[in-house]
Amino acid sequence: MFFNAKGRGGKRGVTRSFLTHIFNSRQIQLIFFSIITALIIIGCGVSTSKNISSNSENITSQTRVVKHAMDETKVPLNPKRVVVLGGLDNALALGIKPIAATTLLYDQYPDYLQSKTEEVEKVGVNGSPSLEKILYLKPDLILGLNWDADIYQQLSQIAPTVLADADKSWQEWLTKFAEALGKTETAEQLLQDYEQRINTLRQKIGNKLSNTQVSLVNFWNNYTRIYMNNSFAGSIIKEIGLPRPNYQDKDKVNENISLELIPQLEGDVIFLSLGGHDPSKLKQFTNHPLWLQLEAVREDRVYQVSSDTWISSWGMIGANSVLDDLFKYLIDK
Numbered sequence: 001m002f003f004n005a006k007g008r009g010g011k012r013g014v015t016r017s018f019l020t021h022i023f024n025s026r027q028i029q030l031i032f033f034s035i036i037t038a039l040i041i042i043g044c045g046v047s048t049s050k051n052i053s054s055n056s057e058n059i060t061s062q063t064r065v066v067k068h069a070m071d072e073t074k075v076p077l078n079p080k081r082v083v084v085l086g087g088l089d090n091a092l093a094l095g096i097k098p099i100a101a102t103t104l105l106y107d108q109y110p111d112y113l114q115s116k117t118e119e120v121e122k123v124g125v126n127g128s129p130s131l132e133k134i135l136y137l138k139p140d141l142i143l144g145l146n147w148d149a150d151i152y153q154q155l156s157q158i159a160p161t162v163l164a165d166a167d168k169s170w171q172e173w174l175t176k177f178a179e180a181l182g183k184t185e186t187a188e189q190l191l192q193d194y195e196q197r198i199n200t201l202r203q204k205i206g207n208k209l210s211n212t213q214v215s216l217v218n219f220w221n222n223y224t225r226i227y228m229n230n231s232f233a234g235s236i237i238k239e240i241g242l243p244r245p246n247y248q249d250k251d252k253v254n255e256n257i258s259l260e261l262i263p264q265l266e267g268d269v270i271f272l273s274l275g276g277h278d279p280s281k282l283k284q285f286t287n288h289p290l291w292l293q294l295e296a297v298r299e300d301r302v303y304q305v306s307s308d309t310w311i312s313s314w315g316m317i318g319a320n321s322v323l324d325d326l327f328k329y330l331i332d333k
Contacts, residue, residue: 201323
């Protein structure tokens with residue numbers, strides 16, 4: 001829903017068309033950034049320059065080298081002022097509260113992270129961070145994904161920058177962030193606990209594991225969208241081993257469907273994620289004759305879940321929330 005940049009819908013924070021518009025204006029942003037950077041240095045004078053030099057020497061003497069999607073970067077051993085440009089869920093899961101981060105499209109952190117993001121400043125939306133805001137915050141480490149590859153050099157002028165490969169899994173993002181933060185053991189434990197939860201879920205589902213087809217549907221205002229194997233929730237469903245309806249068992253992220261294709265939503269269970277929907281349009285959809293004919297609808301096996309976690313989170317906290325829902329609806333019910 002939110003992360004459609006570079007072809008992996010749901011995973012990039014803003015839609016492809018939105019990012020195209022942003023990138024078209026990026027050159028102008030970089031020009032202003034260069035001017036502002038120069039003015040800050042001039043305005044701060046010699047004293048600040050000496051402080052910057054002293055701080056840089058101190059940081060350099062206490063660093064580790066991290067290989068990432070863009071380069072090899074020396075990062076501080078114990079960063080204190082971290083800015084996260086995408087992948088916020090994973091940074092928070094590692095126990096780091098950044099000083100600032102980018103948000104989803106509507107300039108807000110997702111509901112499920114609200115309690116963890118108090119006092120975390122916003123520095124733009126995913127895929128379009130404000131270089132000026134980041135510069136003024138004086139971070140000592142910047143974490144993100146290489147959808148910001150075109151401004152990597154500018155970011156590196158502000159602070160050591162580590163960009164994970166956006167085409168890798170969210171687990172690999174977690175591992176790369178952990179390496180940069182000195183939290184590798186924490187990441188390993190998080191992943192072990194996650195795998196254990198998946199194994200427990202498989203055991204509890206038992207013989208039904210191979211014949212419980214899971215349909216993933218999102219309703220968002222004017223469209224209905226199905227999510228396939230390469231979506232966030234789809235990748236979790238696949239890892240567990242739950243089958244998908246034939247039409248959804250594809251190595252794609254998502255596909256919008258018209259009302260006449262509602263039969264393609266059929267599954268033994270349907271997880272319906274909602275976000276920003278118009279209640280009247282949702283009612284029109286759920287009252288449609290083709291929807292009412294679905295077996296999962298007739299058998300009351302349609303479960304409403306959060307789009308923030310099932311579609312947009314791409315991180316450890318969100319993944320555990322998806323597992324919570326699967327335990328709730330596939331086991332407890």
